[in-house]
Amino acid sequence: MEWKMSEQGKGSVLIAGGGIAGMQAALDAANSGFYVYLLERRPAIGGKMAQLDKTFPTNDCAM
Amino acid sequence: MEVTRRPRFVDTEKCIACGVCAEKCPKKVDDEYNEKISQRKAIYIPYAQAVPQKYAIDRDNCIYFKSGKCRACEKFCPAGAINFEDKPQTMSLHVGAIVLSPGFSTFDPSGIRTWGYGTFKNVITSMELERYLSASGPTDGHLVRPSDKKEVKRIAFIQCVGSRDLNKSQNGYCSSVCCTYAIKQAMIAKDHVKDLEATIFYMDMRTYGKEFERYYERAKDLGIGFQRCRVHSLEPVRDTSDIYFRYIDEKGRQIEARYDMVVLSVGLCTPASALELAYHAGVELNENRFVESSSFDPVGTSRPGVFSCGAFSGPKDIPQTVMEASAAAADATRLLAGARNSLTQKREFPPEIEVCDQPVRIGVFICHCGANIAGVVDVERVARYAQTLPGVAHVARNLFSCSQDTQDSIKNTIKEKGLNRVVVAACTPRTHEPLFRETLKAAGLNPYLFDMANIRNQDSWVHAAEPERATEKAMDLVRMSVAKVGLLSALPAISVPVSQAALVVGAGLSGMVSALALADHGFPVTLVEKSSVVGGQARHLFRTWKGERIEPALQELDARVRSNPLIALHLDSTVASAEGFVGNFKSTILSGKTSTTIDHGVTILATGAQGYVPEGEYLFGTSSRVFTAIEFDKLHMAGDRRMKEAKNYVFIQCVGSRCEERMYCSRVCCTHSVQAALQLKEENPDGEVFILYRDMRTYGQREELYRKAREKGVVFIHYESHLKPRVKSLEPRRLEVEVFDHVLHEPLRIVADIVVLATAVVANAATAELADIYRLPIDSDGFFQEAHAKLRPVDFAADGIFMAGLAHCPKPVDESIAQAKAAAGRAVSVLANSSIDLEPTKATVVSANCDGCAMCLDVCPYNAISLVAAEVAGAKAGLRVEINLARCKGCGLCQATCPKDGVFVAGFSLEQIAAQVDAALAI
Numbered sequence: 001m002e003w004k005m006s007e008q009g010k011g012s013v014l015i016a017g018g019g020i021a022g023m024q025a026a027l028d029a030a031n032s033g034f035y036v037y038l039l040e041r042r043p044a045i046g047g048k049m050a051q052l053d054k055t056f057p058t059n060d061c062a063m
Numbered sequence: 064m065e066v067t068r069r070p071r072f073v074d075t076e077k078c079i080a081c082g083v084c085a086e087k088c089p090k091k092v093d094d095e096y097n098e099k100i101s102q103r104k105a106i107y108i109p110y111a112q113a114v115p116q117k118y119a120i121d122r123d124n125c126i127y128f129k130s131g132k133c134r135a136c137e138k139f140c141p142a143g144a145i146n147f148e149d150k151p152q153t154m155s156l157h158v159g160a161i162v163l164s165p166g167f168s169t170f171d172p173s174g175i176r177t178w179g180y181g182t183f184k185n186v187i188t189s190m191e192l193e194r195y196l197s198a199s200g201p202t203d204g205h206l207v208r209p210s211d212k213k214e215v216k217r218i219a220f221i222q223c224v225g226s227r228d229l230n231k232s233q234n235g236y237c238s239s240v241c242c243t244y245a246i247k248q249a250m251i252a253k254d255h256v257k258d259l260e261a262t263i264f265y266m267d268m269r270t271y272g273k274e275f276e277r278y279y280e281r282a283k284d285l286g287i288g289f290q291r292c293r294v295h296s297l298e299p300v301r302d303t304s305d306i307y308f309r310y311i312d313e314k315g316r317q318i319e320a321r322y323d324m325v326v327l328s329v330g331l332c333t334p335a336s337a338l339e340l341a342y343h344a345g346v347e348l349n350e351n352r353f354v355e356s357s358s359f360d361p362v363g364t365s366r367p368g369v370f371s372c373g374a375f376s377g378p379k380d381i382p383q384t385v386m387e388a389s390a391a392a393a394d395a396t397r398l399l400a401g402a403r404n405s406l407t408q409k410r411e412f413p414p415e416i417e418v419c420d421q422p423v424r425i426g427v428f429i430c431h432c433g434a435n436i437a438g439v440v441d442v443e444r445v446a447r448y449a450q451t452l453p454g455v456a457h458v459a460r461n462l463f464s465c466s467q468d469t470q471d472s473i474k475n476t477i478k479e480k481g482l483n484r485v486v487v488a489a490c491t492p493r494t495h496e497p498l499f500r501e502t503l504k505a506a507g508l509n510p511y512l513f514d515m516a517n518i519r520n521q522d523s524w525v526h527a528a529e530p531e532r533a534t535e536k537a538m539d540l541v542r543m544s545v546a547k548v549g550l551l552s553a554l555p556a557i558s559v560p561v562s563q564a565a566l567v568v569g570a571g572l573s574g575m576v577s578a579l580a581l582a583d584h585g586f587p588v589t590l591v592e593k594s595s596v597v598g599g600q601a602r603h604l605f606r607t608w609k610g611e612r613i614e615p616a617l618q619e620l621d622a623r624v625r626s627n628p629l630i631a632l633h634l635d636s637t638v639a640s641a642e643g644f645v646g647n648f649k650s651t652i653l654s655g656k657t658s659t660t661i662d663h664g665v666t667i668l669a670t671g672a673q674g675y676v677p678e679g680e681y682l683f684g685t686s687s688r689v690f691t692a693i694e695f696d697k698l699h700m701a702g703d704r705r706m707k708e709a710k711n712y713v714f715i716q717c718v719g720s721r722c723e724e725r726m727y728c729s730r731v732c733c734t735h736s737v738q739a740a741l742q743l744k745e746e747n748p749d750g751e752v753f754i755l756y757r758d759m760r761t762y763g764q765r766e767e768l769y770r771k772a773r774e775k776g777v778v779f780i781h782y783e784s785h786l787k788p789r790v791k792s793l794e795p796r797r798l799e800v801e802v803f804d805h806v807l808h809e810p811l812r813i814v815a816d817i818v819v820l821a822t823a824v825v826a827n828a829a830t831a832e833l834a835d836i837y838r839l840p841i842d843s844d845g846f847f848q849e850a851h852a853k854l855r856p857v858d859f860a861a862d863g864i865f866m867a868g869l870a871h872c873p874k875p876v877d878e879s880i881a882q883a884k885a886a887a888g889r890a891v892s893v894l895a896n897s898s899i900d901l902e903p904t905k906a907t908v909v910s911a912n913c914d915g916c917a918m919c920l921d922v923c924p925y926n927a928i929s930l931v932a933a934e935v936a937g938a939k940a941g942l943r944v945e946i947n948l949a950r951c952k953g954c955g956l957c958q959a960t961c962p963k964d965g966v967f968v969a970g971f972s973l974e975q976i977a978a979q980v981d982a983a984l985a986i
Contacts, residue, residue: 009157011405013395014064016340017164020381020854021373024388025162025395031892032584034396035406037156041336043071044113047166051096051110051190053197055381055853056247057278063112 011035019047064156070149072120073106077144080108080116080468084136084145092124094201098191100209101201106136111199111433116468118144159402160368160395163344163354164388167374168334170225170232172327177231177296178224184210185304185324186297189220189244192326196251199433206255208324210304214256219306219322220245221294222265226330226378227766236351237766238330239378242269245328246279249287262288262320264310267758271728272380273872274842274852276721291781297325313805331378344369351764353377358607358877359616362391362884370395377763382856383878386885389857393888397583403895413507415553418483423549424456426482427541428473430464430489432519439523441534445488448538452545456480464489470502477506484548488516488541509553511903511970516540539983546982550975554903559949561646563894566591566663568638568833571599572876573868573883574669575620580887581667582629586894589661590624590632591652593829597621597632599671600869603693605700607876608734608765641666641836642926644949645863646899665863665890668833668847669883672869675719675823681790682818688798689790689818691718692735699739709750709816712743713800715788716756719823722784727844729873732821733760737768739819740777753778753813755788755802781805790818824873837864846872857885865889904953904970906946913965915942919957927951 013029015022018040026038038045049055052062073084085104093099096110105124108116126133127147137145169190172180180186185208187195194200195207206215222245225231226238242265249261268289270279283289292310300307306325312318333352341348347365349355354376356363362370372387373379379387396403427449431437442460449458457480461469464487477485485508487499492515500510518537526533563586567578570592578588596602598621604613624630636654643649646664674693677683683691688705690698692714699706714736720729733756740752754777761769773779780802782788788802798818804811826845834841839859840848847866850858857865865886868879893899910933920928927950933943944957944966955968967973 009406010159010399011402011407012156012158013160013162013392013399014066014156014158015162015164016344017166017337017373017375019164019166019373021164021166021375021384021388021391022162024385024854025164025372025392028389028392028888028892029162029396030407031895032392032396032888033403033407033895034159034399037066037158039066042109043107043117043119044109044115046110046113049381050112051098051193053193053200054247054251056243057272057274058852059247059251060853 012037015039017047018045020049022047064158064161066154066156068152068154070122070151071117072122072146072149073118074144074146075115075117077142078117079142079144080118080466081141083139083141084118087135087139089133089135090124090126092121097194097201098188100191100194112463112466114467116466120145159399160370161344162391162395163340163346163364163369163371163375164373164391165334165337165340165375167331167378170234170329170332172224172329175231178221178327179297179299179306180327183297183299183304183306184208185306186327187324188327188329189241189248190329192248192252196248196255198435198438203434204255206252206259208304213323215252215259215323216256217260217322218249218252218262218324218326219320220249220261220263220326220328221297222263222328223293224327224329225332227266232330234330234332234351235767235770236378236764237269237762239269239763240380241328241330243272243275243278243380245326246270246282246287248326250282250285253285253287260288262290264290264292264294266291266293267760269758269760269762271730271760271762272382273727273846276727280726315808331374333375337375346371349764351377353764358609358611359880361877361881362387362394368398379763381853383881385854386856386878386882389885389888390881393580393584393884393891396891397580400583400585412504415509416507418508418512419552421483423454423484424480424482425452425454425484425486425545425548426457426459426473426477426480427452427455427486427488427545428464429458429460429541430487430519431460431462432490432523433463436489436519436523439527439530439533440518440537441530442537444534445518445537445541449541449545452542454484454549455545457482465495465498470498473499473502474506477503477508483508483512484551485513486516486541486544486548487513488518488537488544491515491517491520493520511554512548512551514544514548514551516544539986542985543979543982546978547975550972550978551970554969557901557903557905557948558898559646559901560898561894561896562648562662562664563897564588564661564663565665565667565890565894566638566648566650566661567667567669569599569669569671569829569868569870570597570624570632570634571669571671571868572601572617572620573671573879573886574599574667575624576880576883577667577669577867577887577890578630579620579623579627580884581890581894582627584887584891584894586629586891588630589652589663590630591636591638592632592634593637595635597624597634600673601876603697604876605696606738608738608768609877613876638833638836645861645893647949648863665865665893666837667865667867667886667890668837668870669867669886670829670833670870671827672824672830672846672873673827675725675825677718677820677822680718681715681788681820682792682798683820686790686792686798686818688796688816689820691820691822692732692739695739695817695819705817710747711751711813711815712740712753712817712819713798713813713815714740714752714754714819714821715800716754716821717784718820719825721757725823725825725844727873728760729824730760731824731873731875734765734768734875736819736821737761737772737777741768741772741775744772744775744777748775751778753780753800753815755780755782755800757782757784780811824869826870830870837861839864846870857882857889863893901949902953904968905948905951906953906955906957906966907969908944908946908966909964910943912963913943914963915944916962917942917944918960918962919944919966922956922960924954924956925950925952928957
């Protein structure tokens with residue numbers, strides 16, 4: 001099916017929240033050929049995970 | 064839809080993140096990144112590695128916005144980036160779908176007097192502890208207590224603060240992550256303070272995730288204490304800042320405990336901003352203020368076209384969040400597949416500059432990695448030393464070389480200084496080499512004119528106690544990289560076409576969900592099932608934990624799979640052999656006696672698992688009244704006479720799970736038993752139902768079922784693994800179950816009509832077979848091993864192969880579906896491209912030296928080498944080897960085997976390696 005001009009924005013996705021969930025969703029959608037608007041309330045993305053020191057159960061650095 | 068961009072008051076195009084503004088800003092503000100333990104300025108970057116690395120003004124705290132005076136940042140900013148006139152901008156966006164991922168906030172325990180949080184200084188939240196433990200935190204990773212900065216020697220963790228608690232909080236649900244994060248924090252804290260005494264006070268230890276049970280055992284081995292009890296309240300110890308409380312231990316004794324610091328393991332809640340977002344998006348939330356979704360559509364919401372992922376739809380850990388994120392992306396773009404690539408642009412790089420005939424000019428960039436490297440290695444000395452090495456034209460140091468602004472500055476430096484080789488001495492090439500290669504590309508250099516000196520993972524981290532020698536090692540590593548990089552030559556990009564079709568192995572619930580998602584995205588799917596029916600283990604299941612019936616959902620999936628023209632379903636079939644790599648797999652499917660070979664770009668393995676057979680345990684197989692949970696469900700549904708007549712039921716948990724042979728939790732059994740018990744109580748309120756458990760693991764919002772079951776009179780009795788219940792045959796139709804009761808402190812005998820064993824989920828044989836065929840790793844429990852426990856829970860380390868469902872680890876229906884959709888989404892991100900770029904570090908034949916002896920053919924593990932007849936100037940010149948670039952992984956075995964220097968891996972020639980070795984031995 002051909003995409004028509006009337007369906008403005010159909011090739012794009014809006015993602016509200018730039019934590020680990022929003023970032024992963026944004027990367028997947030973009031790598032699948034969609035334009036992504038990624039919204040974040042704070043001045044930087046990263047969310048709660050950026051505040052974590054290490055992650056279980058491997059004790060890997062969260063950053 | 065309308066989106067408002069709030070003013071940042073800093074022009075991100077101009078800001079160079081030099082930090083002068085924050086230095087000059089007179090206003091200090093509690094730093095939310097460090098949980099307000101430290102302070103930042105009113106103009107700030109949220110954290111060192113923040114993306115973007117651009118400052119922002121916090122309007123609510125800025126002196127200028129409050130009093131109309133100051134503007135110090137503007138005065139001192141060398142880039143002219145400050146703009147106090149910045150205004151909110153409202154944009155009108157047209158999008159095809161929306162994904163909501165606003166996350167969570169941690170429960171705020173202030174105001175609950177019994178915890179004393181906010182009153183007693185040494186009572187902190189787990190999020191605060193996270194910052195105390197972090198090297199980039201307010202105490203540089205030193206575990207000191209807030210009141211007197213004394214090193215903490217005794218620490219207690221109180222679980223379920225703001226979770227599983229309808230008295231002190233409104234949150235009846237379990238927050239899913241706190242048990243395991245408390246274990247992690249106790250472990251890391253013990254790492255910081257060797258003789259630390261750490262105890263976790265918990266109700267049920269809910270380490271239900273993959274590898275979590277082993278983690279729990281490891282913590283016990285490390286000497287971390289675990290105390291099963293509910294601490295009522297905390298009190299200060301007079302004249303000290305210590306914290307005191309009393310609790311009842313498992314033997315019923317009252318114990319008085321005193322700690323330097325108490326950590327409240329706070330739960331997860333939906334923040335007010337997310338409630339607002341739900342309102343604007345028109346999405347319904349449930350009574351726990353999480354997005355309401357169906358088990359069969361775990362990332363869907365009440366509004367079509369709007370999806371959610373992460374903690375917004377219930378408390379969950381990172382891997383589950385990441386799976387849902389990939390699933391949400393897949394579902395959001397599913398209906399938009401026709402518009403793929405209509406609005407995107409490809410990233411353009413400048414044309415590559417030919418530099419190999421120019422004299423070598425090496426740039427060396429040395430990373431501090433905050434204090435990770437610079438805290439041990441004398442980076443200034445390393446930099447001075449690098450300057451003296453031959454060929455080095457420029458040396459620079461960076462606080463975080465991976466940050467966006469440093470990337471830009473490296474790019475500009477390459478251009479300005481005319482550098483044609485680059486060495487970055489930093490963390491590890493494993494994670495960061497691709498990033499720096501992109502930086503070279505952006506500067507117009509071939510990305511392979513680069514080498515990374517690993518001065519963090521292989522130096523500062525492992526030699527933290529010997530800074531002097533670590534510095535010398537860093538100098539050695541830099542010298543080696545510089546010696547090698549000068550000999551590197553540009554490697555041309557290699558690209559291979561993608562076969563835009565998928566193979567899904569296993570037509571259980573997960574496999575069918577993956578296949579349908581791929582087909583909806585427009586890609587043909589071959590779906591292979593070894594049995595004669597679809598549905599897998601889900602055929603034996605009755606209801607999801609939310610109460611939805613599974614059978615109709617399976618029937619619908621079955622019908623959709625069979626009628627979808629893009630899905631070729633092969634029943635009674637197996638994968639016999641496979642070869643190839645991402646974009647270009649070739650698998651041979653065996654159906655009876657016919658074999659077909661198909662080409663596919665991606666592979667999804669959803670081969671399921673099976674139930675543990677408790678042969679000989681608890682009279683299973685001997686008594687006709689002892690069943691596994693699945694047998695029980697079937698007989699119960701079928702109205703079996705034994706079930707109808709029975710009055711007393713006993714469920715025994717952890718049969719085959721959490722034991723030496725299978726040190727993992729099977730995740731689904733607690734919830735199943737509770738659900739079955741509720742059903743039995745509903746059918747016969749006078750009947751007695753007992754659940755004998757080790758820890759009730761009704762994680763997340765499943766906790767509601769546990770609460771209801773207790774209300775309805777289901778009796779829960781805790782047992783320890785060394786005091787397992789015993790089942791005895793009393794008379795032909797009755798059983799006696801004996802269990803040591805921890806409340807009564809004596810053995811309790813229960814007369815039972817039916818005993819149900821909550822048996823483990825165990826890996827099946829197909830998992831190991833497919834792992835062998837596709838050369839994939841399996842974990843120590845026989846399940847597929849994902850590429851990264853947190854960040855790549857669906858991918859294998861090998862590109863283009865993904866996993867879903869029980870073959871990865873035990874999980875319930877909703878989580879299997881989320882993973883199946885995620886696997887499809889990850890696969891689509893490969894199939895959406897018609898070609899893939901491969902690493903050009905491949906085996907390369909030196910025709911003049913190769914004499915066709917073929918020794919390399921025998922050692923190549925990837926079957927990438929073949930013998931061909933060579934011709935020189937039209938005449939036959941004997942045999943030579945030839946490399947299949949797509950199969951070659953650049954492992955170098957051929958190079959190590961060749962006696963004639965006839966083959967080498969590009970970027971790792973003998974000459975280049977020798978230069979590195981010589982440099983290593985030079986001093």
